[in-house]
Amino acid sequence: MEKKSVLVTGGMGFVGANIALKFIEEGYQTILYDITQHEVDFLEEEKERWRFVKGDVDDWRKVLEIVKEYRVEGIVHCVLPIASGSMEMTKANFDACYDVLEVCRLANRDKQVFLYYGDGTFGLNGMEFDTFVRHNLPIVSVISNDSAWGMVKHMHRMWYGEDRLTGTLLKTGQRYDKVVEALGGYGEYVIRIEDIKPALARAVASRLPACINVEVDPKPAHPVTMALDRHMGLLALGQ
Numbered sequence: 693m694e695k696k697s698v699l700v701t702g703g704m705g706f707v708g709a710n711i712a713l714k715f716i717e718e719g720y721q722t723i724l725y726d727i728t729q730h731e732v733d734f735l736e737e738e739k740e741r742w743r744f745v746k747g748d749v750d751d752w753r754k755v756l757e758i759v760k761e762y763r764v765e766g767i768v769h770c771v772l773p774i775a776s777g778s779m780e781m782t783k784a785n786f787d788a789c790y791d792v793l794e795v796c797r798l799a800n801r802d803k804q805v806f807l808y809y810g811d812g813t814f815g816l817n818g819m820e821f822d823t824f825v826r827h828n829l830p831i832v833s834v835i836s837n838d839s840a841w842g843m844v845k846h847m848h849r850m851w852y853g854e855d856r857l858t859g860t861l862l863k864t865g866q867r868y869d870k871v872v873e874a875l876g877g878y879g880e881y882v883i884r885i886e887d888i889k890p891a892l893a894r895a896v897a898s899r900l901p902a903c904i905n906v907e908v909d910p911k912p913a914h915p916v917t918m919a920l921d922r923h924m925g926l927l928a929l930g931q
Contacts (some may be wrong), residue, residue, distance in 0.1 A: 723743050756799060810842055818872075836855045879905065
């Protein structure tokens with residue numbers, strides 16, 4: 693039986709590499725697409741089970757060729773900007789997402805689209821569910837709900853202390869899923885990890901724009917936040 697293939701854009705980054713590893717462990721033919729290749733320890737142990745293709749996600753024609761060549765069944769889009777600035781953020785967050793969706797359309801891949809983001813991001817983009825409902829787009833989102841502007845909160849905690857978190861905290865257990873329901877979509881609130889997969893299955897089966905609002909531990913800081921903290925510390929020291 694032919695193995696299913698998955699393409700991970702930004703596959704050499706922290707998030708992309710960790711997601712790729714999960715697909716590798718599940719037996720998928722996994723293609724990592726990124727503008728740079730470097731050694732990732734836990735992927736090196738599985739190097740016979742994945743392929744690297746160098747390229748920029750802006751080159752959608754190349755991405756389309758990969759999708760067709762490897763008969764890709766799914767794309768996990770994990771591209772992050774490699775430099776700070778509004779243009780870099782726009783390129784990674786908007787242009788690249790559009791390019792990936794355009795590749796799916798041109799490849800005739802009528803597949804399920806999933807979004808994964810935090811509760812702070814929902815505050816910025818939540819009303820896009822009105823667009824999804826009006827255009828009958830059954831996109832399923834998963835919110836990692838830590839009741840905070842997570843990166844900002846942890847940076848403040850590391851720099852100023854636990855008593856200096858003003859403006860970084862959000863309401864605990866906020867029901868963003870109910871907002872989506874009010875707009876005409878499907879929503880569920882999940883507090884146990886074992887309930888996530890069944891909730892996703894129900895969301896997909898609803899054929900509605902859906903929000904799976906998952907309550908997560910607010911204490912861990914993302915490794916990207918830790919790396920940024922170290923980088924900013926070196927800049928402050930003039931290194």
